[in-house]
Amino acid sequence: MKTTMKSDRPNPLARLSFTLSSFFFVVFLYIWFSINEVQFAALRKLGQSAVSNFQYQTVEKPLVEKATASPPDIRVLLGILTLPDQYQRRHFLRLIYGTQSTLGAQVDVKFVFCNLTKEDQRVLVALEIMRYNDIIILNCKENMNKGKTYTYFSSLPEIFDDPEGPNPPYHYVMKGDDDAYFRLANLVESLRPLPREDLYYGYVIPCPSMDPFKNYMSGMGYLISWDIVEWIRTSEIPRNHTEGPEDKVFGDWIREGHRAKNRYNAKWSMYNYPTPPTQCTHELWPDTIAVHLLKDQEKWIKTLKYFNVTNDLPPSKLYHIP
């Protein structure tokens, strides 16, 4: 009875409730899809940024200005020669360089050492690379004055050979000490007007000298253009002469090879820390590109305070630093 009646003449109430539930079902579907689409999009974005974070190792800089979107006009590789076991030093220097502005230039700070030799290094250095991707391990045995500098420069063209990447990969390559403090914005500013070819830049030795065409640049940090890097890779002059005090030997290559018609003496923007005073020291002053011989924490802290490195710390309810 009932069924016949239903099929013949549907109950108006049932019809209304069917219409209403269909309506709500459609609304529900719509909402469900839009929420999920947002989530999918967000997930996709997250995935992409995770990937790009790994590839380009852009470590998040939450409290300091982000690099501008336009492509960098200058690309600099700052290779800091150090030893595998210097974990604390690397973490400290990441803090120092990760909070600096580079005025829209690309300055890649990388730590450079020879083959690992211990089991713990294979774990810890690999983890560092996964997190920061800022380490270059050269094919050499750690050494002093036995050609690490040669291995560094001569390995770079192959390491950075990438047909899809910019050419040259870097305009300039620097070799820096791990007890030097580089102010990257000032470095970039000093480079902008300089030639991009056949350049040898640094703090000329001996300390009182102001003539970059004599002798060589101090190991605290010197920079060459990419064409000289390629010359080091292919020329017999450096290859036949890798042993001896590394930075002096470097100057010998340049002289013997008649390279670097362009030179730039960055003294007194680069100097040794004021104490103890020598002919190589200078007071801390605003026009600084590098301070060398920061041999202890106190010297680092005095230097960092002098350059107001924490001035950009924004106020927050999360902390109070007087």
Ligand SMILES: *[C@@H]1O[C@H](CO)[C@@H](O)[C@H](O)[C@H]1NC(C)=O
């Ligand atoms: C460095 O390590 C690589 C890979 O393990 C090895 O092939 C090479 O011979 C090592 N080089 C030196 C100088 O020990």
Ligand SMILES: *[C@@H]1O[C@H](CO)[C@@H](O)[C@H](O)[C@H]1NC(C)=O
């Ligand atoms: C480098 O050494 C090789 C082999 O000893 C020699 O034949 C060559 O002339 C040397 N080149 C230079 C530029 O000194």
Ligand SMILES: *[C@@H]1O[C@H](CO)[C@@H](O)[C@H](O)[C@H]1NC(C)=O
């Ligand atoms: C650091 O900040 C102080 C106070 O604002 C200022 O007088 C000084 O010139 C700054 N130093 C440098 C190196 O910019």
